[in-house]
């Protein structure tokens with residue numbers, strides 16, 4: 001960066017500077033006349049030393065990236081073009097300007113020291129109004145960006161908690177949610193049951209009809225769970241062909257009824273491979289466990305798994321409970 005003269009000796013006029021629109025040109029021009037103009041080569045970074053200063057781009061353009069360490073909402077930054085300014089906020093709150101400013105092409109920058117900015121604000125209502133408008137615009141833009149990021153963050157959070165094939169909740173969701181659901185039921189003295197489901201002879205289905213057909217069968221089983229449960233229940237893909245229904249407020253008797261409903265509907269589900277021929281019907285084996293004193297989420301799952309194992313052992317397409 002090199003100094004190439006002053007504003008007063010340059011061909012630029014007050015009308016070229018957005019911040020000074022509708023101000024008293026002659027007095028502003030006189031005040032800005034001694035201000036230095038710096039030339040910044042393409043790719044060069046501006047480094048602030050000492051108190052923050054106001055820069056106005058006279059020619060070229062500047063990429064401004066906020067301080068990412070400060071948790072700024074806008075890490076992509078903005079491009080500052082001729083007539084536009086940068087650094088006004090740091091001047092106003094007397095903070096060090098931590099933005100990274102890089103010349104996107106050869107630039108000429110007008111540098112205004114903070115003392116002069118304050119003096120001009122005192123003198124000119126027009127400048128104060130323009131500054132307020134600019135800051136208000138920046139706040140709105142930052143808020144809009146923040147909202148976009150929050151939405152995006154929520155979208156990715158949802159994505160990370162759902163199984164991409166079936167759309168059911170995944171294991172990560174379960175690990176987080178089940179302990180909390182258990183705690184809530186305990187707090188209110190309500191029961192909670194889980195039903196573990198494992199599709200029968202699924203390897204054979206895959207081997208005979210292919211993995212695409214296997215995937216369709218998994219989606220059909222997931223739909224059975226989703227459609228048969230109450231809105232307050234949860235359906236989870238626990239692992240490969242293993243799924244789980246979480247039934248808050250359901251005791252052992254009700255859970256058994258729900259498991260029976262799921263078993264029936266699983267048998268009735270029609271699986272299509274790519275909308276062509278229907279595949280053989282699927283069945284599932286079910287293990288039901290109900291929360292008991294001293295059981296945590298892991299122990300509850302282990303109990304349901306144990307019951308499921310017995311359902312498999314005793315012939316599949318059936319339900320076993322923990323007792």
Ligand SMILES: Nc1nc2c(ncn2[C@@H]2O[C@H](COP(=O)(O)OP(=O)(O)OP(=O)(O)O)[C@@H](O)[C@H]2O)c(=O)[nH]1
Nearest residue numbers: 198199200201202203204206211212214215240241
């Ligand atoms: N198509 C498909 N297959 C999967 C997926 N995840 C797991 N599998 C398959 O599921 C099959 C599970 O096989 P096994 O654990 O032997 O169980 P099974 O054949 O269902 O036998 P039983 O459970 O004893 O009735 C394996 O062949 C896995 O490859 C998946 O996302 N898509």
